[in-house]
Amino acid sequence: MTPAALSRLRLTDFRNFETLDLDLDTRPVCLSGPNGSGKTNILEAISLLAPGRGLRGAESEEVLRREGDAAATAWAVYAEARDTGGDTASLASGLLEGGRRQTRMNGKPGSRAALSEFLPMIVLLPEHDRLFAGPRADRLKFFDRLVSASDPAHGETLTAYEKLRSRRQRLLERGRADPHWLSALETDLAGHGVGLAAGRLAALSRLQDAIDTAQDDVFPKADLALSGLIEAHLAEGAELRDAEDRLADAFAEGRDRDAAAGRTLTGGPHRSDLTARHRGKNQPAGRCSTGEQKALIIRLVLAQAQSLATGGHRMPLLLLDEACAHLDAERRAGLAAAILALGAQAWLTGVEASLFSSFGDRAQHFSVESGAVQAVA
Template sequence: MTYQPPQVPPAAVRRLRLTDYRSYGSLDLELDQRPLALYGSNGSGKTNLLEAISFFAPGKGLRSAGADQVARKEAGQPAAVWGVYAELESRGDIFRLGVGAREGARRECRLEGQPATINELARMMPMIWLTPAQDRLFAGPRADRLKFFDRLVYAADPALGEAANAYDKLRTRRQKLLDDGRPDDSWLKALEMEMAGHGVAMAAARLDALIRLQAEIDVRPEGVFPKANLSLDGAVESDLADGMKIGEVEDRFAEALRNGRSRDAAAGRTLTAGPHRTELLAAHREKDQPAGDCSTGEQKALILTLTLAQARVLSRQAGLVPLLLFDEACAHLDAARREGLSREILATGSQAWLTGVERVLFEPFADQAQYFEIAPGLVSAA
């Protein structure tokens, strides 16, 4: 089978305006569809630009910061209002998107000047991001790997994140009831059934995403980024993979929750096996080695393998190439892999946003990228 990169349009930010966001009092950038190379010294504000864009996706952005943490501070006091405005080219049209928050308030979203949901914005501007904290993802905590994989899953369908949020809220409510002691059995049983429904939906979405992602990795030609073997180690995912019907898996999970009440109450947390305890397993195929045992450079290369493959999957699923936000993507990559990264990004057609301390890191892009030098509060075309 011959691999063919997707030939679909990218989601591209054609204008970006920031108001009282982090280090930027006011910023107005006009852009084209090409990738962006943002370079400057540490602390100059490169990551702030990527984070601002990430607020058009569900969640707390690539730094996991709340809406009350990103307002620009002067004289130690945060601004009363912060905002991010983007003119987005998506599927042949230009759309006006905005996110922001007043002091002490939650994030507000707007589409064409009207109130909108974050999921509406995310469907128009799908994105995937990587940060330096993920360089040794496979050697770190299980929860971090699961969070990374779930973000890949939810990039395909932001609504799936709602199931995860509902599941987590129900899990917290269940634990509080158990901690309070002698909860009403019928109430607890209803809560566990609802929790099981959301949990199985999460697990089913993960399995579907894993199958698509592994197939994309397998069909990809050999290159500088290693191929990975992926699997999910989780009780609910295992039941679904074994062919059990959705209703049967929900009943089985709800029963496990009922049987685990005493243990969960004693532990003060949900020890019962469920989607919250699933493990993403990855191996370096050529070396036949668990990803966690690989070097930092190899782990980063594997993460890029997954991310670039998911970008191609999303292009086919949504008919729209996602944005790629790569903070310090070239760190721990040798010259061959930096060149390979530029080649892969250009092949996807993504308007990737990449940061680095020096322009030389992005030389493989030549004139096929937009270059900006970043200084505190300033962005200059280079």
């Protein structure tokens, strides 16, 4: 499918922007400026056009523009998007007066599937620089977002699984749940859990293929794996129904332990982990330098975008915050070349315009300072 790109972006009372109105073409967008100028705020605004709470996970009231003790009462993000095939859409997200957020597509409430299908996004943030050395939950969250870019239903499955898991935990801690009702809930929970694990494994296979077939050697290749009870069972060739029964039994057997612990220790997909090994150095990614880990993560992002494009999905919008940090000149040039080869509209931020010199006039350059944005020739 053809890539989609933003052709216009408007912000009203969002973070440090009273107003912003950018007219754009399909080229990558490079935003440079000092720390605190509002570069990441622009990426966050774009991310709120997708399902969820944006790249910072902020509550709707948190992004209201403030001056001193006074705050705006509503904010809005509006964008016009088009693809090279001629399809267009208007997208809007905002907090209405009264505290209710709405996301709309072509003037109508936008469903998760419709938004994700027309304008999928992949986000890379500075906190991902040492993702493989950090907490397991952060790696899993990052990977689930990659999967959701190609499969909007994955996010819905994850949400349903977490809601059921929370409901089961509350019932266990109260200690008065009907065993038959609890068994039915655990059966439902296991069904969503196995679906979640199966979706991750399928996405991992496609992602690994894209990494393996990449032609450049600028960014290192990683050997990826998902470790978890259900992932291991499915990888051994188990039928989905057998895996669901096994997980439901595990939940039933773990009731007393989970109730006493106050959390779900039973090994469902919420306890899985994404592991990576630097192929060239033959060592766990978590033991690599910050620069090497950053390069591995960039390889994952580029490979996922390529996987989507070759798999019949729309090329995603890439939101790359401080993407060039920890990269030497060769890898900065390699990143620019890879993005241009993909044909994706990537939004990149950095403190210096020189970080994006490899793009030349093949990108749109803007300077950002104190909530003001100026085009740079």
